[in-house]
Amino acid sequence: MSIVTVQLGQCGNQIGHEVFNAICSDVHGTHGLCSKKENESYHDACKERFFCEEESEVPIARAVLVDMEPKVISQTLSMAARSGYWKYDDRSRFCQKQGSGNNWANGYSVHGPRHKEVIMNLVQKEAEKCDRLGGFFTIMSMAGGTGSGLGAFVTQCLRDAFPTSFILNHVIWPYGTGEVIVQNYNSVLTLSHLYQSSDALLVHENDVIHKICAQLMNIKQISFRDVNQVIAHQLGSVFQPTYTAEGGLHYSRNPLGDLMETLVPHPEFKMLGLRNIPQMPENSLAYSTFSWPGLIKHLRQMLIANAKMEEGIDWQVQPPSRLLPPLQPFPNRPLHFNTSIANLVILRGKDTHSVDLGSFRDPSLYTSWLNPRDAFNAWKTPRAFNKYEKSASLVSNSQFLLKPLDNVVGKAWNMFASKAYIHQYTKFGIEEEDFLDSFTALEQVISSYTILC
Amino acid sequence: MAQSVVVQVGQCGNQVGCRFWDLALREHAAVNKNGIYDEALSSFFRNVDTRGGGDGPGIYKGKICSLKARALLIDMEEGVVNEILQGPLRDVFDSKQLITDVSGSGNNWAVGHKLYGYQYREKIVEKLRKTAEHCDCLQCFFIIHSMGGGTGSGLGTFVLNVLEDEFPEVYRFVTSVYPSGEDDVITSPYNSVLAMKELNEHADCVLPIENESLFDIVNKIHQMISSGKLGSTVKQNSLVTSSAGSARTVQEKPFDAMNNIVANLLLNLTSSARFEGSLNMDLNEISMNLVPFPRLHYLVSSLTPLYTLADVNVPSRRLDQMFSDAFSRDHQLIQADPKHSLYLACALLVRGNVQVSDLRRNIERLKPSLHFVSWNQEGWKTGLCSVPPVGHSHSLLALANNTCVKPTFTELKDRFMKLYKKKAHLHHYLHIDGMEQSCFSEAISSLSDLIEEYNELDATKGGPRTDPSRLQIAV
Ligand SMILES: Nc1nc2c(ncn2[C@@H]2O[C@H](COP(=O)(O)OP(=O)(O)O)[C@@H](O)[C@H]2O)c(=O)[nH]1
Numbered sequence: 001m002s003i004v005t006v007q008l009g010q011c012g013n014q015i016g017h018e019v020f021n022a023i024c025s026d027v028h029g030t031h032g033l034c035s036k037k038e039n040e041s042y043h044d045a046c047k048e049r050f051f052c053e054e055e056s057e058v059p060i061a062r063a064v065l066v067d068m069e070p071k072v073i074s075q076t077l078s079m080a081a082r083s084g085y086w087k088y089d090d091r092s093r094f095c096q097k098q099g100s101g102n103n104w105a106n107g108y109s110v111h112g113p114r115h116k117e118v119i120m121n122l123v124q125k126e127a128e129k130c131d132r133l134g135g136f137f138t139i140m141s142m143a144g145g146t147g148s149g150l151g152a153f154v155t156q157c158l159r160d161a162f163p164t165s166f167i168l169n170h171v172i173w174p175y176g177t178g179e180v181i182v183q184n185y186n187s188v189l190t191l192s193h194l195y196q197s198s199d200a201l202l203v204h205e206n207d208v209i210h211k212i213c214a215q216l217m218n219i220k221q222i223s224f225r226d227v228n229q230v231i232a233h234q235l236g237s238v239f240q241p242t243y244t245a246e247g248g249l250h251y252s253r254n255p256l257g258d259l260m261e262t263l264v265p266h267p268e269f270k271m272l273g274l275r276n277i278p279q280m281p282e283n284s285l286a287y288s289t290f291s292w293p294g295l296i297k298h299l300r301q302m303l304i305a306n307a308k309m310e311e312g313i314d315w316q317v318q319p320p321s322r323l324l325p326p327l328q329p330f331p332n333r334p335l336h337f338n339t340s341i342a343n344l345v346i347l348r349g350k351d352t353h354s355v356d357l358g359s360f361r362d363p364s365l366y367t368s369w370l371n372p373r374d375a376f377n378a379w380k381t382p383r384a385f386n387k388y389e390k391s392a393s394l395v396s397n398s399q400f401l402l403k404p405l406d407n408v409v410g411k412a413w414n415m416f417a418s419k420a421y422i423h424q425y426t427k428f429g430i431e432e433e434d435f436l437d438s439f440t441a442l443e444q445v446i447s448s449y450t451i452l453c
Numbered sequence: 454m455a456q457s458v459v460v461q462v463g464q465c466g467n468q469v470g471c472r473f474w475d476l477a478l479r480e481h482a483a484v485n486k487n488g489i490y491d492e493a494l495s496s497f498f499r500n501v502d503t504r505g506g507g508d509g510p511g512i513y514k515g516k517i518c519s520l521k522a523r524a525l526l527i528d529m530e531e532g533v534v535n536e537i538l539q540g541p542l543r544d545v546f547d548s549k550q551l552i553t554d555v556s557g558s559g560n561n562w563a564v565g566h567k568l569y570g571y572q573y574r575e576k577i578v579e580k581l582r583k584t585a586e587h588c589d590c591l592q593c594f595f596i597i598h599s600m601g602g603g604t605g606s607g608l609g610t611f612v613l614n615v616l617e618d619e620f621p622e623v624y625r626f627v628t629s630v631y632p633s634g635e636d637d638v639i640t641s642p643y644n645s646v647l648a649m650k651e652l653n654e655h656a657d658c659v660l661p662i663e664n665e666s667l668f669d670i671v672n673k674i675h676q677m678i679s680s681g682k683l684g685s686t687v688k689q690n691s692l693v694t695s696s697a698g699s700a701r702t703v704q705e706k707p708f709d710a711m712n713n714i715v716a717n718l719l720l721n722l723t724s725s726a727r728f729e730g731s732l733n734m735d736l737n738e739i740s741m742n743l744v745p746f747p748r749l750h751y752l753v754s755s756l757t758p759l760y761t762l763a764d765v766n767v768p769s770r771r772l773d774q775m776f777s778d779a780f781s782r783d784h785q786l787i788q789a790d791p792k793h794s795l796y797l798a799c800a801l802l803v804r805g806n807v808q809v810s811d812l813r814r815n816i817e818r819l820k821p822s823l824h825f826v827s828w829n830q831e832g833w834k835t836g837l838c839s840v841p842p843v844g845h846s847h848s849l850l851a852l853a854n855n856t857c858v859k860p861t862f863t864e865l866k867d868r869f870m871k872l873y874k875k876k877a878h879l880h881h882y883l884h885i886d887g888m889e890q891s892c893f894s895e896a897i898s899s900l901s902d903l904i905e906e907y908n909e910l911d912a913t914k915g916g917p918r919t920d921p922s923r924l925q926i927a928v
């Protein structure tokens with residue numbers, strides 16, 4: 001099945017480009033350390049998922065590019081064309097002359113309705129090019145105006161136009177400080193709206209990826225490009241073809257559907273975080289070897305201790321014991337223990353069949369209202385990913401994002417109490433009432449994730 | 454790409470504007486190597502086919518033929534504009550973009566605003582519409598004027614009103630040159646205060662500039678260069694104040710070095726809207742991020758570095774120095790000290806080879822020494838434009854919405870009151886049609902209100918911070 005990617009705003013387009021690049025260099029640049037036959041079917045599955053060939057010499061990304069200003073898209077298109085390995089369809093883009101000005105209301109209430117028809121036509125055309133449509137993957141930031149506001153609007157339109165398709169929103173969480181002053185307002189509005197129409201939100205925090213670039217990738221002067229390449233690598237490690245437990249001999253047909261089925265058992269919980277291991281500069285890879293038990297042990301501790309990366313994991317954190325009686329309203333769980341709703345582990349490389357994932361099936365990792373057997377899943381492939389002989393990724397629906405969410409809502413609420421910047425939103429028809437609705441919705445989400453046990 | 458139109462009014466406005474167009478041409482000439490009319494150029498220039506003589510049709514694609522500034526030049530005397538039309542920039546403007554008179558405004562706001570405003574309204578609207586028709590997406594008007602004289606101050610703020618009526622959707626940025634304490638125009642406090650009321654009510658953003666500050670900066674640069682203190686690392690000329698290498702060189706005039714600073718401010722302010730970068734900052738993001746309440750739209754600016762350094766391979770220490778300098782008192786374009794006042798919001802517009810990690814490092818480093826208002830503790834906005842200014846490897850423009858503008862306003866108010874109490878020169882104003890005593894009292898109370906708003910904010914500085922309690926939901 002195929003996935004149609006919708007890239008929105010500067011961030012969405014810059015990241016989208018790196019994602020297709022990463023996927024392409026994985027299939028073209030490496031042989032995956034597996035049998036020729038294996039590599040071929042991986043290749044084919046990947047092509048079907050992300051590219052269409054048509055009459056063109058190079059594969060064409062199944063993507064729709066949307067922005068309200070022209071600079072980023074024209075740069076993105078020409079960079080892709082210059083790669084020589086793949087390109088975008090020149091016709092599958094929409095841009096305007098001036099951006100949304102970091103104003104969610106402008107993106108959502110003005111640009112959205114005004115350009116709905118053109119944008120949805122492009123999406124429709126792209127969807128028709130797929131023999132079998134698996135769903136939509138949107139990429140956007142939540143701090144700006146286009147990705148966030150127009151992105152929320154377009155997601156709603158996708159939901160209306162394709163009621164049975166899966167929609168996964170990839171959302172970039174802004175740096176804590178320093179890029180857009182109204183970012184917390186925009187984020188609150190985006191998240192609350194996406195929560196209504198999306199199937200799941202897959203989140204990357206810029207602060208976290210920035211740290212990975214500094215500490216694991218040893219990059220001195222970090223650019224957005226560096227950050228985006230790490231994000232693209234992580235996304236590729238999830239969405240490149242794999243075998244699911246049930247799928248048998250075929251590469252999974254429906255990655256988005258499988259993902260939702262595994263990870264989103266209840267519509268109140270749709271915030272997904274992503275961790276991967278190992279992650280290091282390419283030139284160090286040659287000198288490193290990894291064992292599966294070592295990788296799995298680290299990955300599991302990253303999960304339960306909510307570590308953002310391999311370095312600096314708190315090994316003291318352990319799951320609470322089920323045998324002890326609960327003492328407090330939040331029973332016997334130490335506060336820094338990260339409780340899960342559901343987890344998905346993806347293994348790529350040799351000997352994946354023999355890997356013991358029992359430690360992820362431990363019921364004490366999960367909330368008690370779900371059957372632990374349904375709460376964990378693993379996807380595997382013997383085909384190595386992107387020059388890593390072995391690699392493991394974790395997609396987790398857990399308390400990973402509770403603190404960042406609480407922070408964003410808290411800061412936005414502080415600002416809201418002083419009524420600062422509100423006039424910028426009412427100018428485009430978003431009133432105080434709308435803010436209050438969004439705050440209420442997110443306080444609800446925070447509360448739901450907080451009381452998990 | 455969206456376009457901007459510059460409206461330069463009065464002597465100061467036109468002289469600063471002239472420097473702006475010269476340096477804008479220089480900047481685009483440095484970036485645009487192939488002579489093709491591109492999107493970046495289109496934001497301030499039209500490309501016109503003049504072969505048929507006169508102002509031919511616009512050309513949107515292909516070779517640069519003749520570039521025309523998207524500008525309207527207004528002055529009520531002819532001297533400055535005539536000089537421009539006879540000077541090296543003459544081809545950039547044509548007669549349809551001018552409005553002049555012969556008798557001047559006599560440093561009287563009322564003459565500019567009431568008399569000429571009434572007389573020239575239709576002509577102004579007509580020319581503005583014409584200029585706007587040449588844009589396919591007009592985003593922003595930049596008014597350049599001085600506050601202390603008569604034409605820029607009076608007619609300039611009249612144009613501001615016209616823009617609001619005629620083009621309510623288009624942003625209005627005003628670059629206002631404030632008079633210094635020892636200004637040679639005796640009535641400058643009246644003119645400035647009367648103009649302030651208009652700026653308070655009708656501008657989206659105001660960039661106040663004080664001549665005293667420009668003067669100090671120019672002096673400091675000259676001292677640095679002639680003393681050779683920085684040894685061989687400083688190039689002979691400061692690219693910020695000199696016109697060296699500009700499109701068309703002529704004899705420099707007294708204000709030129711000072712005006713170049715203002716021109717650079719406008720170039721850097723608009724660079725991210727014109728050129729590509731990894732974190733674009735469109736013009737409409739400026740007021741969105743920096744103006745939390747409609748009237749508090751005065752942005753204090755600072756430019757760094759002020760001189761170019763000879764070696765282009767800049768160690769990060771020097772890059773960090775650029776960030777530190779932007780917050781120091783002697784780099785501000787008004788007499789102000791943002792570090793010891795309260796920030797409502799702050800923007801950093803960076804050009805050149807600077808990455809997001811450089812921004813983060815410097816914000817983290819500087820943050821502890823700055824005070825931000827309680828509801829905007831993280832009030833930073835940043836933009837990264839990959840094209841540096843000509844001759845530099847990188848540059849920074851900081852825009853601060855900061856209570857440090859207040860002294861400029863209170864001093865102005867004091868100077869106004871000194872004259873007003875004695876009713877000095879009032880009759881020059883009151884005999885103009887439409888000018889009443891109430892214009893003065895309303896203007897001064899508008900200014901007092903603004904000062905009071907800053908006072909109230911200042912009073913919160915350093916006080917205890919209590920976050921409002923969070924919204925309760927029924928579980
Ligand atoms: N990771 C990453 N974040 C980005 C990139 N570009 C912008 N951002 C983030 O996106 C936010 C700004 O939104 P942006 O995408 O520029 O706004 P839009 O164009 O109006 O959608 C900020 O939080 C930035 O940190 C990028 O290329 N990569």
Ligand SMILES: Nc1nc2c(ncn2[C@@H]2O[C@H](COP(=O)(O)OP(=O)(O)O)[C@@H](O)[C@H]2O)c(=O)[nH]1
Pocket residue numbers: 462463464465466468469558559560599600601602603604605606630631632633636638641664667708711712
């Ligand atoms: N920075 C700067 N200030 C100027 C310039 N020309 C005049 N001024 C200042 O502007 C004020 C006088 O206003 P002016 O522009 O001459 O009056 P107008 O022609 O009636 O608008 C005084 O404060 C002058 O110091 C100039 O070219 N540059």
Ligand SMILES: [Mg+2]
Pocket residue numbers: 464465602
């Ligand atoms: Mg004069």
Ligand SMILES: [Mg+2]
Pocket residue numbers: 010099144732733734
């Ligand atoms: Mg942007």
